[in-house]
Amino acid sequence: MCRAYELTLFFICYDVLKERKQFGATLAAFQVNQQKLVVMLGNIQAMTLVGWCLCKLYDKGTITPDHASLGNSLITLKERETIALGWELLGSNGILADFLVAKALCDLEPIYTYEGTYRSTGVDGVEKD
Numbered sequence: 001m002c003r004a005y006e007l008t009l010f011f012i013c014y015d016v017l018k019e020r021k022q023f024g025a026t027l028a029a030f031q032v033n034q035q036k037l038v039v040m041l042g043n044i045q046a047m048t049l050v051g052w053c054l055c056k057l058y059d060k061g062t063i064t065p066d067h068a069s070l071g072n073s074l075i076t077l078k079e080r081e082t083i084a085l086g087w088e089l090l091g092s093n094g095i096l097a098d099f100l101v102a103k104a105l106c107d108l109e110p111i112y113t114y115e116g117t118y119r120s121t122g123v124d125g126v127e128k129d
Helices: 004-019 031-060 065-095 102-113 118-124
Strands: none
Touching: 004 065, 004 102, 004 118, 031 065, 065 102
């Protein structure tokens, strides 16, 4: 699921912000909104890189449960943050099916809480033998 919803949501937010106007300027012209878009794109890049690194470890046969747990924790946390930022940018449109936010949050929640909570997955990743 990583990147699919988030990247689509990023482009939806970008397009909406370019089209909608407030105070005589598009919403994309405001630095507050630009900063949220930058954080969204940064999170997408971070999730991609973590996933790529985990795939490389798997291909080498050196991946451990600790790697997988920490990757799961980081990626699901960044996914939720990215979707929440998209919701902020879209405002009340975020609950409409056309804008993907509510569906993405509903689809992500089981992944985020799989095998316990986000916090317990993160703790599993730092256990020592």
